[in-house]
Amino acid sequence: MVRLTDVVAVSAEVGATRSRLAKVAAIAGALRLAEDADEAKAVVAFLSGAIQQGRIGAGWRTLVELPAPAPEPTLAVADVDAAFDRLVDTRGAGSVGRRAEIIAGLFGAATAAEQRFLRALITGELRQGALEGVMLDAVAKAADVPGEAVRRAFMLSGRLPETAALALAGGVDALTAVRLEPGRPVRPMLASPGTSVAAAIADLSPCLVEYKLDGARIQVHKVDDEIRVFTRTLREITDSVPELVELVRGLPCHTVVLDGETLALSDDGRPRPFQETQSRFGSTTEEQVRALLLRPYFFDCLHLDGVDLIDQPLRARNEALNRAVGPHVIPGAIDPTPEEAEAVGAAALAAGHEGVMVKDLDSAYQAGRRGKAWQKVKPVHTLDLVVIGAEWGHGRRSGFLSNLHLGARDPDGGPPIMVGKTFKGLTDELLRWQTTEFPKYQRDRDDWAVYLRPELVVEIALDGVQASTRYPGGVALRFARVVRYRPDKQAADADTITDVRGLLPVAQG
Known part of the structure; x- marks a missing residue:
């Protein structure tokens, strides 16, 4: 049996150290205490800062008046998970009162430390939760299985608690039995920033060079006439994009999984x-759809008519893609010369797009991974960074939250690592939006600034980076300016400090 107090202690330990090995060891120790699959899934969810049941009908307002804490810890993780089940199942007349009773019973049995943990967990404020990469390593350690087997099963299933339960109960055999399943979304493969087209080609040749669009990532699944469309965060949007559904339904294949x-x-x-x-x-009406029609551009095919392609090289996946979608393939060139690749980039920019993607033709689809096999090259460097604070403005910006504190993601699961500040590129509209929205994410404040929970992602253009002792990551952004906020991305999707350091001039790298 895993006690809630043990999970609380591990969560605090994870939040108190920057050592990835220490985080992994602490979480693995908690997972080994789980006696069955349900308990393992709950432990993984809680230590990831999540609730398996999703929305449970409780928030800050329902947690204002709580009973005094219990003097000694008695709650098990299974008790908490069962209480969350009851909250979800409580509906209809009188449900508000019954939910209040369930919450009071749960919190009345919790110690002060457990109450703080539960409050943060329920409201989504648990910021010392383990990041996916750390949790996957911990699952592998606890189950004594290869990390790659855990990561692959997770990326194909998209469900971290279930992946952990499989690893702990069935080992490698259970993990390798997980397959790509049309209709179930796969974690998308991600790209790393590239310095130039020439450098990317030299690094990845033989390669595919294609347009880098300023669009929204979609993953489309077709099983005969049933079509499902997902965003990059695996949120289903099928009902909002009927024109995409109709187009995919007409493709000359029975089953297909497309990335685009x-x-x-x-x-x-x-x-x-x-x-x-x-x-x-978010569109729901026919009028909204007609007012702004969407066009798809597909660049990868993970499954086609009963054949899984995810482990096939990109060259084979690209051939399948052309068979499946024909004219809806994103523009580009296969194994181009440097001159041909530069021409693709020039054509992309002339058409109003961002630049190009350069992809290793021999690479498999690394679901959920950001590797060097895909590189995005733009005429202006951009990074997706986390907003960790904002300073109050001066002069005409008085009264507005202006100068942003920018953090890169720590790949070892720690808090974002500050790499710079900027107020450039902020329009009056953005200043008003920031001043209204940022307090909703406040974790602290002083006379000069508001400090935010690491949730908001902003796209930043920059002229490069330089070595610096001013910030803890040892690098600083040069001439950073705001391009836009990215509501389609989570903090876990932000660029890492490793990505930022990769932009250092060679002499400084």
Whole structure:
């Protein structure tokens, strides 16, 4: 049996250390205490800062008046998970009162430390939760299985608690039995920043060079006439994009899993602003759909008519992609010369797109991974960073939250690592938005600034990076300016401090 107090202690230990090995060891120790699959899944969820049941009908308002804490720990993880089940199942007349009773009973049995943990867990405020990479390593350690087997099963299933339960109960055999399943979303493969087209080609040749679109990532699954469309965070948006559903339904295949982008085009064929494309994902009426039609551009095929392609090289997946979607393949060139690759980049920019993607033709699809096999090259460097604070403005910006504190993701699971500040690129509209929205993410404040929980991702353009002792990561951004906020991305999708350091000039690297 795993006691809640043990999970609370491990969570605190994870939050108190920057050592990835220490985090992994602490979590693995807790997982080994689990006696069955349900208990293991709950431990993984709690230590990841999540609740398996999702929305349980409880929030800050329901946690204002709570009973005094218990003097000694008695709660088991299974007790808490069962209470969450009851909260989800409580509906109908009188449900508000019954939920209040369940919450009071749960918190009344919790110590002061457990109450703080439960409050943070329920409200989504648990910030010392383990990141996916750390949790996957901990699962592998606890189950004594190869980390790659755990990561592969997770990326194909998209469900971390279930993956942990499989590893602990069935070992490698259970993990390798997980297969790509059309209709169930796969964690998307991600790209790393590249310095130039020439450098990326030299690094990845033979390669595929294709347009880098300023669109929204989509993953599309077709099983006969049943179509499902997911965002990069695996949120289903099928009902909001009927034109994409209709197009995919007409493709000449029975089953297919496609990776791609979608965007809205202006009358002249140039891409409309990203925010307009993103707004369609919440559309529900025929009028909204007609007002802004989306067009898909597919760049990968993970499954086609009963054949899984995820482990096949990109060259084979690209051939399958062309058979499946024909004219809807993203523009590009296979194994181009440096001159041909530069021409693809020039054509992409002339059409209003961001630049190019350069991809290793011999690489497998590394679901959920950000590796060097895919590199994005733009004429201006951009990074997706986490907003960790904002300073109050001066002069005409008085009264507005302005100068942003920017953090890169710590690949070892620690808090974002600060790499710079900027107030450049902030329009009056963004200043007003920041001043209204940032307090909702506040974790602390002083007379000069508001410090935020690491949740908001912003795209930053920069002229490069330089070595610096000013910030803890040893690097600082040069001439950083705001491009846009990325509501389609979570903090776990942000670029890492390793990505930022990779932009250092060679002499400084």
